[in-house]
Amino acid sequence: MAKQTGVFYLTLVLILVTCGLFFVFDCQFLALQLTPIIPVIGGVLFLFVLGTLLRTSFSDPGVLPRATPDEAADLERQIDVANGSTGYRPPPRTKEVVINGQTVKLKYCFTCKIFRPPRASHCSLCDNCVERFDHHCPWVGNCVGRRNYRFFYMFILSLSFLTIFIFAFVITHIILRSHQSGFLTALKDSPASVLEVVVCFFSVWSIVGLSGFHTYLISSNQTTNEDIKGSWSSKRGKDNYNPYSYGNIFTNCCAALCGPIPPSLIDRRGFIQPDAPQLTPPTNGITMYGSTQSQQSHMCDQDQCIQSTKFVLQAAATPLLQQQSSEPVIMTACPENGAPLPGRASLSLGGPCTSLPLGQPTPPTSTPSLSCHEADMLPIHGHSHTHTHSHNHIHPLQEQVAHHHYLTPEEVPSPPGMLHCGSPMGHSHAVQASFYNPASQDSLHEDSVRGLVKLSSV
Amino acid sequence: MAETHSLQDLQQPPVSSKVFVQRDYSSGTICKFQTKFPSELDSRIDKQQFEETIQTLNNLYAEAEKLGGKSYLEGCLACLTAYTIFLCMETHYEKVLKKIARFIKDQNEKIYAPRGLLLTDPIERGLRVVEITIFEDRSIGSGR
Numbered sequence: 001m002a003k004q005t006g007v008f009y010l011t012l013v014l015i016l017v018t019c020g021l022f023f024v025f026d027c028q029f030l031a032l033q034l035t036p037i038i039p040v041i042g043g044v045l046f047l048f049v050l051g052t053l054l055r056t057s058f059s060d061p062g063v064l065p066r067a068t069p070d071e072a073a074d075l076e077r078q079i080d081v082a083n084g085s086t087g088y089r090p091p092p093r094t095k096e097v098v099i100n101g102q103t104v105k106l107k108y109c110f111t112c113k114i115f116r117p118p119r120a121s122h123c124s125l126c127d128n129c130v131e132r133f134d135h136h137c138p139w140v141g142n143c144v145g146r147r148n149y150r151f152f153y154m155f156i157l158s159l160s161f162l163t164i165f166i167f168a169f170v171i172t173h174i175i176l177r178s179h180q181s182g183f184l185t186a187l188k189d190s191p192a193s194v195l196e197v198v199v200c201f202f203s204v205w206s207i208v209g210l211s212g213f214h215t216y217l218i219s220s221n222q223t224t225n226e227d228i229k230g231s232w233s234s235k236r237g238k239d240n241y242n243p244y245s246y247g248n249i250f251t252n253c254c255a256a257l258c259g260p261i262p263p264s265l266i267d268r269r270g271f272i273q274p275d276a277p278q279l280t281p282p283t284n285g286i287t288m289y290g291s292t293q294s295q296q297s298h299m300c301d302q303d304q305c306i307q308s309t310k311f312v313l314q315a316a317a318t319p320l321l322q323q324q325s326s327e328p329v330i331m332t333a334c335p336e337n338g339a340p341l342p343g344r345a346s347l348s349l350g351g352p353c354t355s356l357p358l359g360q361p362t363p364p365t366s367t368p369s370l371s372c373h374e375a376d377m378l379p380i381h382g383h384s385h386t387h388t389h390s391h392n393h394i395h396p397l398q399e400q401v402a403h404h405h406y407l408t409p410e411e412v413p414s415p416p417g418m419l420h421c422g423s424p425m426g427h428s429h430a431v432q433a434s435f436y437n438p439a440s441q442d443s444l445h446e447d448s449v450r451g452l453v454k455l456s457s458v
Numbered sequence: 459m460a461e462t463h464s465l466q467d468l469q470q471p472p473v474s475s476k477v478f479v480q481r482d483y484s485s486g487t488i489c490k491f492q493t494k495f496p497s498e499l500d501s502r503i504d505k506q507q508f509e510e511t512i513q514t515l516n517n518l519y520a521e522a523e524k525l526g527g528k529s530y531l532e533g534c535l536a537c538l539t540a541y542t543i544f545l546c547m548e549t550h551y552e553k554v555l556k557k558i559a560r561f562i563k564d565q566n567e568k569i570y571a572p573r574g575l576l577l578t579d580p581i582e583r584g585l586r587v588v589e590i591t592i593f594e595d596r597s598i599g600s601g602r
Contacts, residue, residue: 051540065584074478097483106483114586118483132487154537244486255525258533260551262523265584 004125008057008141015053015159018199019046021192022166026173029190033176038169045162052155053140060264061145062131064112064120072113079108100243102232119244121225134217135224144224147264150257153214160204160211167200221245221252472574472594479512479588489519491580491588498592502573511565511577512588518561522554555581 019042027039067075079093093108095115106115109122112129116122121133123143132146144152170193177186187194217227221244226232232242246252477499482492493512495505532550536543548556562579570577570590578589 055541064586067586068583070476071478071583071587071589074476099484099486104483115480117481118487251525254530258530258537259525260523260529260533260549262551263549263555265581 004138005141007138011053011139011141014199014203015046015049018166018196019162021196022170025190025192026170026196029173029177030169034172042162042165042169045158045165048158049155049162052151052158056137056140056144056148056151056155057142059142059148059151060266061126061133061143061149062147062262063126063143063145063264063266064114064117064129064131065265066111067113075108075113075115102241102243104243119223119226132223133225147261150261153211153218153257156207156211156214160208163200163203163207166196167204170196170200218256219249219252221256474591474593477590477592479590481586488523489580489585490516496590499575499590502575502592503570507569511569514561515558515580515588518554518558522551522558 022042023039027042030038093115095106095108097104097106097118099118104118106118108115109129111122111127114129116129117131119132120129122129123133123136125136126143128143130143130145132149134144134149134152136143137152140152140155142148173190174183174186174193174197177189180186181189214224217224220242222232222242226242230236232240234240246255475498477496479491479494479496482490484490491512493509493516495508499508529550558581559579562577566577574593576591576593578591580586580588583589
């Protein structure tokens with residue numbers, strides 16, 4: 001978790017330090033020379049920014065809880081019936097549904113064992129399906145989805161105002177001082193101003209750009225995910241339009257910003273103690289390693305997950321790098337798939353082995369310069385150095401959304417969090433077999449894993 | 459709940475199976491369940507009754523998610539008070555969810571339990587499915 005929230009702390013530090021410097025060094029001068037309202041407005045903006053930031057980071061974006069084993073079994077049965085039980089490698093699971101005249105494909109999430117609702121997507125960093133998935137924002141340390149999109153938007157909007165405000169007034173401060181005592185003296189008297197100007201200057205472009213972009217998205221009722229994929233762009237076809245849009249900008253904005261916020265589904269699940277043995281899922285926010293039921297036996301401390309993942313990655317990476325082969329197959333291989341993948345068997349990870357941090361797509365080369373996107377590169381690289389180029393192979397194989405980056409490929413479920421942390425991950429079959437038992441009891445898991453193998457080799 | 463009574467009364471827990479009514483996404487992302495009658499319930503309850511239950515559920519969820527003056531007002535008020543207002547009052551959605559819970563309890567008591575069925579509130583399944591548990595009906599003696 002620490003790794004993933006690193007950028008969030010950076011955001012906090014940047015905001016706190018810049019505002020702190022502003023209030024300490026610039027406000028006195030400005031309050032005296034111009035008007036004391038300036039620090040007041042600054043203070044209000046600062047508090048608003050902080051509030052919305054914390055709200056965005058710590059609220060549940062709209063995580064969809066994983067299916068109970070019974071549900072998953074039922075779905076599997078239905079799919080088998082529909083497909084005529086082809087046996088070893090079932091085809092990729094999709095359902096088509098017509099919404100408002102547009103055909104939308106619903107994909108089956110192998111991690112969550114559900115058919116994702118329209119507009120939902122699986123975030124590999126959070127290892128959860130999120131409703132109305134917009135993107136995973138590392139600056140905020142959380143996914144942005146249905147329940148916290150408005151807070152995110154208010155955050156970037158208020159941050160744009162705050163950045164512009166500080167930038168403008170620091171410049172004013174320096175100019176006024178220069179009139180009094182000369183430019184260089186002014187800079188010497190107020191060194192912090194230089195730092196503030198620099199920070200604000202770079203922030204302004206990205207934050208204001210991002211705000212503008214999201215304003216456009218809100219008014220057309222699209223998610224970042226959909227926009228980047230071009231799901232509803234007219235370039236795809238003449239009859240392609242956004243079925244979720246309400247038609248006019250005003251309604252779209254109201255719906256996104258003032259509409260009802262559904263309660264958190266994972267919080268709710270904390271109250272249930274029905275059939276399956278479950279741990280009470282974490283309520284809210286950054287604990288994204290999921291609030292699940294059937295996976296409870298695999299749930300573990302997040303740090304442990306990350307550590308064991310790193311270990312696994314390092315272990316798996318070396319042979320991977322040497323082999324240069326179809327990594328997707330490896331990534332998703334599980335012990336019992338030893339047959340089709342003989343060479344890989346020793347690398348397989350066992351357990352819910354769909355879980356390698358594949359979810360992190362290749363950082364796009366042609367994205368707009370949005371801060372979230374840019375920042376993505378840092379944690380991506382931070383996460384899996386060994387995997388970055390393997391992603392390059394995987395992406396074209398799996399999706400043509402190579403420009404997709406954080407807008408996680410739906411086909412590739414779970415990331416580090418899913419790995420079974422209890423046992424030393426690893427190399428030996430024996431080890432894998434030992435903790436694969438919980439999963440192996442679940443025959444669905446086998447099928448879904450095989451399905452994955454098929455998927456990724458497509 | 460009727461279920462626990464029957465579990466306690468019987469010597470052995472009745473064999474049960476579960477039927478899942480999936481979501482219907484044809485109207486978009488709003489919460490709506492398929493009204494298609496599952497074949498497993500054929501012998502237990504009549505189609506009309508079942509469809510009526512599901513339809514009422516759908517209407518209730520639609521009411522919860524409805525966009526209108528009232529919900530906008532609530533949203534704006536919440537924003538102005540920095541969402542602290544939700545410390546004191548429930549959101550409209552939560553109120554409707556409570557209504558739904560009462561409705562399901564009511565339906566279970568009146569209609570489903572006497573037929574050896576149990577509806578589970580969809581919120582407990584993450585609004586993915588309506589889970590209907592079918593208990594073995596000992597009086598009829600049908601094994602499942």
